[in-house]
Amino acid sequence: MKDADKVSDVHDNPPWYARNPDGKIVLGAVPDRLLNHPELQRRGIVLRDSSKPGVVFRSFATDDGPPNRGFVVKVLDLNTQELEIYERLLDHVGSPQNHTIPSEIVRSGHPMLIMPMLSRIDMVMCQWSLSLSGLADIFYQLVEGVDYLHKHNIAHMDLCPGNVGGALAPQSDYHALLQLDRIYIYDFNTSRQFARGPGYQHAITLPETQVSPPNGLTHFDPYSWDVYCLGHLMNELMDVGAIRCDKHSSADILRRYMLKITRLHLGSCVGMRAG
Numbered sequence: 001m002k003d004a005d006k007v008s009d010v011h012d013n014p015p016w017y018a019r020n021p022d023g024k025i026v027l028g029a030v031p032d033r034l035l036n037h038p039e040l041q042r043r044g045i046v047l048r049d050s051s052k053p054g055v056v057f058r059s060f061a062t063d064d065g066p067p068n069r070g071f072v073v074k075v076l077d078l079n080t081q082e083l084e085i086y087e088r089l090l091d092h093v094g095s096p097q098n099h100t101i102p103s104e105i106v107r108s109g110h111p112m113l114i115m116p117m118l119s120r121i122d123m124v125m126c127q128w129s130l131s132l133s134g135l136a137d138i139f140y141q142l143v144e145g146v147d148y149l150h151k152h153n154i155a156h157m158d159l160c161p162g163n164v165g166g167a168l169a170p171q172s173d174y175h176a177l178l179q180l181d182r183i184y185i186y187d188f189n190t191s192r193q194f195a196r197g198p199g200y201q202h203a204i205t206l207p208e209t210q211v212s213p214p215n216g217l218t219h220f221d222p223y224s225w226d227v228y229c230l231g232h233l234m235n236e237l238m239d240v241g242a243i244r245c246d247k248h249s250s251a252d253i254l255r256r257y258m259l260k261i262t263r264l265h266l267g268s269c270v271g272m273r274a275g
Contacts, residue, residue: 012110014075015054027053034073039106045071045114058117070117075110082188083111085154099145101165101184102177116175118165118184125240127168139234141183146226149185153194155222156185159229160210161236163187198223 018029030047034040034057040047047057051072059071076083089100103115119127125138142164149156156163164185167178190207203219211229213220220228 013077013079016075017054025053030057034075037109039108039112040073040114043114045073047073072115072117074113074115076113077189078111080189081191081193085188085191085193086113088152088154088193095148097144097148099141099148099183099185101186102175115186116167116178118178118186119168120161121164121166121183121237122161122240124166124168125237135237137181138183138237142185142230142234145183145185146230150198150223150226153197154188155192155194155226156188156229157190157192157207157222157225158187158209158211159185159226159233161233162210164233192222194222 016031016033017025017027018031019025028050030050034047045059047059050057055075055077057073057075059073076086083105086100086103086105089098090103090105092098093100093102101115101118103113106112106114118124121138125135146156146159164183166183167175167180169180190209192204194201196202201221201223203221206213206218206220206225209229211232213225214228
């Protein structure tokens with residue numbers, strides 16, 4: 001296969017597609033420019049496939065479920081704020097409240113992000129031995145992570161099960177920086193930084209998101225939009241957790257706890273304002 005574009009510099013934004021000799025794009029394949037990338041070769045990272053064609057690539061995958069070890073390489077789009085946001089968050093990745101994946105930014109050529117491979121949060125919950133207190137801890141970590149972003153005037157803008165994950169035992173053993181039973185937030189492609197914090201930021205036009213806005217509205221306070229998406233995410237995880245815990249009758253207790261910790265950490269955003 002040959003690359004869609006042989007030029008590689010700091011202005012060469014994704015997607016980076018692999019193509020057949022006839023020029024047709026091969027979705028899911030890895031372009032030569034990444035297979036032969038000197039920084040990936042130096043680290044011994046051999047990319048196998050693409051989870052988001054032309055943008056996100058994986059070094060290891062299995063046929064019978066999510067990968068249990070390996071790396072993810074994301075080609076960063078310089079038309080977004082993702083690089084700047086990761087630079088800020090990774091400078092303080094050791095903070096207990098910071099739920100960013102321990103990652104490395106590669107600046108040789110076009111900027112890329114190398115991160116440990118995680119499993120989606122709903123898949124992780126199916127593997128962990130969950131109790132009601134364990135499920136409550138997951139909710140607390142989610143709120144804590146979003147609160148950390150908001151305290152740094154960062155709105156994620158696309159919180160959903162596909163952008164939140166955790167490490168299973170094999171992953172945490174393979175990647176020393178990962179913590180078992182810890183929730184991580186990632187994919188800041190549509191995220192934004194603002195001069196004003198929660199309670200002071202005016203409404204903006206929403207980007208394309210996984211969660212559909214209520215009543216077809218398109219303008220929101222971005223921090224409040226995060227809280228709205230967080231509520232959707234927690235409700236989805238509530239269904240998974242209730243099955244795992246076999247505690248359907250305790251759902252109301254968990255929902256009250258969820259609302260309490262959300263108000264405690266994100267109180268200025270709970271009253272969502274639309275523009």
